[in-house]
Amino acid sequence: EIVLTQSPATLSLSPGERATLSCRASQSISSHLAWYQQKPGQAPRLLIYETSNRATGIPARFSGSGSGTDFTLTISNLEPEDFAVYYCQHRANWPYTFGQGAKLEIK
């Protein structure tokens, strides 16, 4: 199975700053990667699919990039509601897998 490794595990930033989260795949997954946001006690929410496409209703401050094995989620001008845990997930083959998660916390 494909292993997704996210870094950093925790990122401490202030509102208004820019967040950069990384996801590395153990083998090439082309552009078959999504990002999800999860807040405590809630189900995950799809943010970005197929590397760089924003899901319905997702603000433009969220963007994704990458290909092959290295991917990035960028959140520009952080809002208070953006502090949460973020997961990457691939769909390159079965089984789908998620990264271990990255916590974005308020500094």
Place this chain on the structure above:
Amino acid sequence: QVHLVESGGGVVQPGRSLRLSCAASGFSFSRYALHWVRQAPGKGLEWVAVMSYDGNNKYYTDSVKGRFTVSRDSSKNTVYLQMNSLRAEDTSVYYCARDMRENYYYYMDVWGKGTAVTVSS
């Protein structure tokens, strides 16, 4: 309004069985694949299984193969996760999630609130 509601969770002894249900509404049930994703307490997300839109194909993560079975009943707009030979490490919140594309396998865009399963003696 697209909606998924999981049920059937609870406390069960190791080695026993449990069946989870996911009732869908607000979309054409027979056109979408449905996934199960779980999350152990304080841990990350783990994709568990998927059933194709037509019920003909199922895929599982290795740790549940041979123990878990996914099925669907289109007359009830419901997908099931039959969990047998449960282990302590199966303790999680189980989410049902809809695939975002019709007749395809893609990403998960609609999620239920989850149902909690605790495996303990």
